[in-house]
Amino acid sequence: GTSTGSTADVADLLYEQFGDDIASEPIEIDTIQGSVAKTFEQYGALVVGTPTWNTGADSERSGTGWDEIYYGEMQDLNLVGKKVAVFGLGDQVSYAENYADASGELYDVFEGLGCQMIGHTSQDGYEHEASKAIKGDKFCGLLCDAVNQEELTEDRVVQWVAQLKEEGILDGSSSATPEVAAAPAPTAADEINVVKELEEQSRILDENIMTHSGLKNDSDSFTPHHNPVTGRTMWTSADGRTCYYTVDAPKVGTKLSP
Ligand SMILES: Cc1cc2nc3c(=O)[nH]c(=O)nc-3n(C[C@H](O)[C@H](O)[C@H](O)COP(=O)(O)O)c2cc1C
Known part of the structure; x- marks a missing residue:
């Protein structure tokens, strides 16, 4: 999602930084409305981004196509266990009390779907006062500011992609269905016990038949x-x-x- 292009610019930088490791070029959220499930469910992990426009509103803060799908189409997605990393754009000086708030909402929606959220970052080096993108004592993902810290964006992207790789974003596709723990292979002692148990049951059955x-x-x-x-x-x-x-x-x- 983007209105004036800065979130799309960061998506392009992320795409370049992942290089051959990424499965798709950046996708504009407006272009997949109606087929969000098909699009998101085919990837092992997702990197999702948003700007913040709708200052002060409680929800639907991005001012982009995300707002149309958060509480509708997205609620039917089966993304349990999928690794998801969030990035966001905002203006930490003019909107210091609401810096990149919409990133927090994007995070909350994916987390609410059971996704494994990765890519949290430190608040050090920013001048914001408050933000809904703060989870615990960290930002919920990579926050960039094309208005006040444009020059830091590239380094932040490089570091964040390295962090996402360390956090296993490329480690195979997470299944939407949690894996069922495999039962341990039976030991020789288990097999002997099973035979004994069968023999005992057979003996009891014989006795019952005799009795009845x-x-x-x-x-x-x-x-x-x-x-x-x-x-x-x-x-x-x-x-x-x-x-x-x-x-x-x-x-x-x-x-x-x-
Ligand atoms: C009317 C308006 C409201 C904005 N509200 C916020 C805000 O609440 N929080 C914030 O961090 N940035 C806010 N911004 C700054 C934008 O999020 C920022 O310019 C961002 O880079 C835009 O991303 P885009 O180019 O991808 O649309 C606002 C900008 C405008 C013009």
């Missing part, structure tokens, strides 16, 4: 199936889950897998 079918868990409740060819007899339990074979005495017990 009125059968006793002894050889009387097994049914013989004689194979005259092999001479072996297969004895199956009433529930069909357990069997053993007899050839001659003694009988050989074999438990079927559950």
Whole structure:
């Protein structure tokens, strides 16, 4: 967003400073109204900027297209966890009580959407009295002043881009969906416990079936199936889950897998 071009100038400087690392040329917010979600959601991180015009108003302070979308279209965005850095332009002498206030509003809107806000800077070297862009004891992002400190802008941009890189702005795309923590791989001890647990459950199930079918868990409740060819007899339990074979005495017990 820009009215007289100074915010656009800083956006261009940021674009140059990022060089090949940046995915898009600066985008004027007015040009993407109606497709803000599609535009913002495709990038792993965002650097967003605004001037401050609407002095004294409680909200919609930028005087740009941002004001049209903050509390409408933007409220439907899914940007949770996305890294967002804010920059702003203002006049710290003429508007010392409201220096770059709109940057604070831009910050609040993205923060309210669950974005990971990065790029806070020190207030040292500015002459403002008050600003809604102050969060804690820092500015919410990079603040520039094309009216009173034009000569400092380039250095500020260079330093800020280095800071954003340190804060991981290029570290892959943050997912809008928080990652689900992966379960640790099962250990051998876990697997043994699972087998024991299954065996125990199987034993309990056998007991229940015996109890409810009125059968006793002894050889009387097994049914013989004689194979005259092999001479072996297969004895199956009433529930069909357990069997053993007899050839001659003694009988050989074999438990079927559950
Ligand atoms: C009518 C008017 C109101 C302004 N209000 C503020 C203000 O409240 N706070 C501030 O820091 N700057 C204020 N400014 C200064 C502008 O934010 C500053 O000139 C900025 O660089 C303009 O950015 P742009 O060229 O990208 O539109 C105001 C300027 C004008 C002319």
